[in-house]
Amino acid sequence: MGQPAILTVDDDPSVSRAIARDLRRRYADRYRVIRAGSAGEALDVLKELKLRGGRVAVMLADYRMPQMNGIEFLEQAMDLFPHARRALLTAYADTDAAIQAINVVDVDHYLLKPWDPPAEKLYPVLDALLDAWQATGDQEVPDLRLVGHRWSEPSFQIRDFLARNLVPYKYFGADEPEGRRLMEAADAGPESIPLVVTADGRALPRPTVQEVAEAAGLSVTPGRDFYDLIIVGGGPAGLGAAVYGGSEGLKTLLIERQAVGGQAGQSSRIENYLGFPDGISGAQLTDRARRQADKFAAETLNTREVVGLRTDGSARTLTFADGGEISAHAILLATGVSYRPLLAEGVAGLTGSGVFYGSAATEGPACAGSDVYIVGGANSAGQAALFFSRYARKVTLLVRGDSLEASMSYYLIQQLAQVANIEVRTRCEVIGAHGDGHLQAITICDSKGGTQATVECGYLFVFIGAEPRTDWLGDAVERDGKGFIRTGSDLLANGERPRGWDRDRDPFYLESSVPGIFAAGDVRANSIKRVASAVGEGAMAVALVHRYLEAQ
Numbered sequence: 001m002g003q004p005a006i007l008t009v010d011d012d013p014s015v016s017r018a019i020a021r022d023l024r025r026r027y028a029d030r031y032r033v034i035r036a037g038s039a040g041e042a043l044d045v046l047k048e049l050k051l052r053g054g055r056v057a058v059m060l061a062d063y064r065m066p067q068m069n070g071i072e073f074l075e076q077a078m079d080l081f082p083h084a085r086r087a088l089l090t091a092y093a094d095t096d097a098a099i100q101a102i103n104v105v106d107v108d109h110y111l112l113k114p115w116d117p118p119a120e121k122l123y124p125v126l127d128a129l130l131d132a133w134q135a136t137g138d139q140e141v142p143d144l145r146l147v148g149h150r151w152s153e154p155s156f157q158i159r160d161f162l163a164r165n166l167v168p169y170k171y172f173g174a175d176e177p178e179g180r181r182l183m184e185a186a187d188a189g190p191e192s193i194p195l196v197v198t199a200d201g202r203a204l205p206r207p208t209v210q211e212v213a214e215a216a217g218l219s220v221t222p223g224r225d226f227y228d229l230i231i232v233g234g235g236p237a238g239l240g241a242a243v244y245g246g247s248e249g250l251k252t253l254l255i256e257r258q259a260v261g262g263q264a265g266q267s268s269r270i271e272n273y274l275g276f277p278d279g280i281s282g283a284q285l286t287d288r289a290r291r292q293a294d295k296f297a298a299e300t301l302n303t304r305e306v307v308g309l310r311t312d313g314s315a316r317t318l319t320f321a322d323g324g325e326i327s328a329h330a331i332l333l334a335t336g337v338s339y340r341p342l343l344a345e346g347v348a349g350l351t352g353s354g355v356f357y358g359s360a361a362t363e364g365p366a367c368a369g370s371d372v373y374i375v376g377g378a379n380s381a382g383q384a385a386l387f388f389s390r391y392a393r394k395v396t397l398l399v400r401g402d403s404l405e406a407s408m409s410y411y412l413i414q415q416l417a418q419v420a421n422i423e424v425r426t427r428c429e430v431i432g433a434h435g436d437g438h439l440q441a442i443t444i445c446d447s448k449g450g451t452q453a454t455v456e457c458g459y460l461f462v463f464i465g466a467e468p469r470t471d472w473l474g475d476a477v478e479r480d481g482k483g484f485i486r487t488g489s490d491l492l493a494n495g496e497r498p499r500g501w502d503r504d505r506d507p508f509y510l511e512s513s514v515p516g517i518f519a520a521g522d523v524r525a526n527s528i529k530r531v532a533s534a535v536g537e538g539a540m541a542v543a544l545v546h547r548y549l550e551a552q
Helices: 013-027 039-051 070-080 092-104 123-136 153-164 177-185 209-215 236-247 282-295 379-388 410-417 531-550
Strands: 005-009 032-036 056-062 085-090 109-112 144-148 169-173 195-197 203-205 226-232 252-256 299-302 306-312 315-320 325-333 337-339 355-357 371-375 394-399 422-426 428-434 441-446 451-456 459-462 466-468 517-519
Touching (some): 005 013, 013 032, 013 123, 039 056, 039 070, 056 070, 056 123, 070 085, 123 282, 153 209, 177 195, 195 209, 203 209, 226 236, 226 315, 226 531, 236 252, 236 282, 236 531, 252 325, 282 299, 371 428, 379 394, 379 410, 379 459, 394 428, 428 451, 517 531
Parallel strands (some): 005 032, 005 056, 056 085, 144 169, 226 252, 252 299, 325 517, 355 459, 371 394, 371 459, 394 422
Antiparallel strands (some): 195 203, 306 315, 315 325, 428 441, 441 451
């Protein structure tokens, strides 16, 4: 039982023998190849392995099997060995099923039958799956434990940080028996809340986010002093650039101050992203992109805030909030945007205690049976309404405009109309938030009827437009009146290049007013605010970085 297993499941004996034969030829010295003739038989094998403390590295399941198809089998198998890599064996005619499996069951890959020659069509896929499994193993990751207060903003901030960074943790209320036991064991009083207890038993009273990141094993220190490319911001544009920068051999560093994925990572469902016809959650898309970046050796630096940018000869240098510095040949600014604050009476004091910016998916189960209000009329607000409708008694979408058509995608409008517990109210604004310690009511102004009403409300989620996080740049690069970074032809005034430009060429398409400093995604002036376009700009920026470096 010492060797980890590769399990194959196929009801066709000839196919089952063939794939087991090919797998043993290459992997028998390191892995135990096990084959099963049905999904039921395979589940019995997995249960036996689980009882005996065995490990499963990869599971290959045929799609077309009687009683239980490959997708259904993999769903159940994930409960037994959640860290095993999963692939679906499928005929060409069943590629739709394979795509469904990738979206619904989070299958890692699918293999078309026949896979001849295996050296080209089987082994490269298995090698990648096994490498990914070896990087994480199938051992349970010890959870962090967090003791906090239900309506405490510091407690929410840590819960949200851990959830958005896909760090497993267990939450206990300070008034719950287990929470009290942890506090007593740590000799911690109420002033220590929130309290984080690490897997090795260390207690961290009122930790900073960076301390939590270190305890969770996230990287907070760069591996070198100088890079080819540093990317500031880990949203879709930054992740796209990290994948392409790393894959093309650039020494690449991605810096993210909150959570990789940005606002897109908070989306409960993205349904108009190419290649995912059934949609994909922002967290899933982020996780896959992050794993791709890791695969290509792009470093990720977490919880580090960049506060300054300067030019040092041919180097471009970033300054951190703690005074540290890091330099590179080229910089890509992909800091995205942040949600605009809701300037209504009482909102600021209740932020994190019933008032949340973004979808705050950690709050979903807590909303069960409650009335939830969402402010905003763009796609992010619509996706959040669909997500919270699974839990809440009723979800009310408050839209300042006359309709959703001007700001929300058609497919989302149609979906909202089909959910019975979602109501859309137009020409409405929140003008007040009320509560003692946590949100209990809001005041809504209805400009259609010229009325105001105060209604009970325990959860308010705000999506009212976005602002670029670029104040820290100062005069380092040109920005427009709203703070978005100007690039490319937008920098040319009457054919004249930007002031201080020292190259005998115009700025590249995504290049800022300083050569070697680029911008991509939502932070760039006149960009298209969509996940797909941000990823595309991130990839394009790497190509332009290459052109810049070649001319140096």
